[in-house]
Amino acid sequence: MTTASVIHAPRHLALAAGDPNGIGPEIALKALAALPVETRARIVLYGPPSVFERTAAQLGLDALLRDARLVATDDFEARPGHIDAAAGASAVASATAALQACRRGEVDAVVACPHHETAIHRAGIAFSGYPSLVARVCGMAEDRVFLMLVGGGLRIVHATLHESVRSALERMTPALVAEAIRAGARACATLGVARPSIGVFGINPHASEGGLFGPEDAAIVAPAVEAARAEGLRVDGPAGADLLLADRAHDLYVAMFHDQGHIPVKLLAPRAASALSIGADALLSSVGHGSAMDIAGRGIASPEAVLRTIALLSGLPTVSGEVMP
Secondary structure, eight states: OOOOOOOOSOOOEEEEOOOTTTTHHHHHHHHHHHSOHHHHTTEEEEEOHHHHHHHHHHHTOHHHHHHSEEEEOOOOOOOTTOOOHHHHHHHHHHHHHHHHHHHTTSSSEEEEOOOOHHHHHHTTOOOSSHHHHHHHHTTOOGGGSEEEEEETTEEEEESSOSSOHHHHHHHOOHHHHHHHHHHHHHHHHHTTOSSOEEEEEOSSGGGGGGGTTOSHIIIIIHHHHHHHHHTTOEEEEEEOHHHHHHHTOOSEEEESSHHHHHHHHHHHSTTTOEEEEESSSSOEEEESSOOOTTTTTSSOOOOHHHHHHHHHHHTOBOTTSOBOO
């Protein structure tokens, strides 16, 4: 069983709009409306004012927006449901401004609403998910900022992310896997689990079954695990992902590939997971779902994932009273 975490010091958060043509502005405002007044007062909105104003009017939340703190990051007129370059650039602008505020100490962490990768690429911006943006803003190499999904009682950090399995395996090294383990341990400490137990997935089925299914686990993952143990971390593995997840005996898991980590979290928390970019000096978490262009502008999107992400970063109960694991 995982250990529940509680952050005792109240945190100030930036809440970035995400793609303004998607559901991001809607779920941001709905989340603020659902929060207690004292929590809402510690949150600053980042994004295009006209988009938030239009969304607030549609939702009947004009008074809430007037009372909210809003940092204007760009000027954009929303076209809900449309995938375009200007919207992609706007999503990057709001997240970048929020991250810069975090680095200046104006907020403690950033919650970013969903982006749309195609829109961002149309804007000519190199982007492979929020971790790559965090790395760029913080002046780090992209492979030193990792994605950790939290949801369904699981915390899973990914050694590699948005690339082919062939590409991921070609660049996977003991140093990369060890850094993912370290980053996950530090993130757990930030979230209130001071000394997490960590289970590391293997690359191959059954973590290569003693070499029967390949040499990769012995050559790459095992040395990373030993290095982490030598630093005092509580690490088990490499072991088969199915075995480790069936046992559920660890506070944190380290996946080698995107699907190894995403599938279990999305299965247990399909629209309620949080996606943290970890390893940098600014902490950002998005939500574990996309910008939902098919329902954008209709006022029917659920803010549950944003609320859970705010709870995760603040150590607060969710709207159902549950404290995030």
